[in-house]
Amino acid sequence: MHATHRAVVVGRVGPNGVTMLGTGFFVSSDGKVVTPHHVVGGNDENLKVILSPVTDINTYQDLSNTECKVTPAAIVEVDPARDVAILATDLRFGPPYPFTPLGSFDHCNVGDQLEVIGYPHCNLGRRALTLQRAEIGAKVIQRTNNVPSKHGVLNIQARPGQSGSLVQCPQRRLAVGMLIGAWVPNNSGISLGGINPFELHQTTHCISAEHIQRML
Helix, strand or coil: CCHHHHEEEEEEEECCEEEEEEEEEECCCCCCEEECHHHHCCCCCCEEEEECCCCCCCCCCCCCCCCCEEEECEEEEEEHHHCEEEEECCCCCCCCCCCCCECCHHHCCCCCEEEEEECCCHHHCCCCCEEEEEEEEEEEEEEECCEEEEEEEECCCCCCCCCCCEEEECCCCEEEEEEEEECCCCCCCCCECCECHHHCCCCEEEEEHHHHHCCC
């Protein structure tokens, strides 16, 4: 399975159909999906994983096609301090295990070019599986409630809906992280038309995949 097939949309079913919340990706052959905790909000009521209809990333994706294949999802593990949630689905893969293994930003050097695979603006109704490339600009340790975690800072501007995107190192064939969001100081900025001006810059932070691995 190609890495672009690994990424999914995380959504919720309501009276008017499926509302897309953000991105996630498969992390195990028994169908577990990782996504940021802030995407699901700790609530798995009517939670769904929306599978990618894309069989070839080079084909044109028809954005007017709203048909989708969904599978129920349940939150089975959370790490709020690191903004990580693990979802269980009834999907199974392999053998052999079809995904590149989880690694760490330990396997990356500053300046390496990484791939980001996800669904920018899916929360606004646009479902377009998108591959982007960006250099890793820094490796940092952040503390939330005195809990340390390893992060990579990518030289790219993240957009809403991309939270949960797969970050991979193609040279080493490793999934090294998950996109969390724009790298901004805590409790900073204001909202202007739903946009925080502090987020309009070329830095995005991603949690190292080793923290995800420990939750499986």
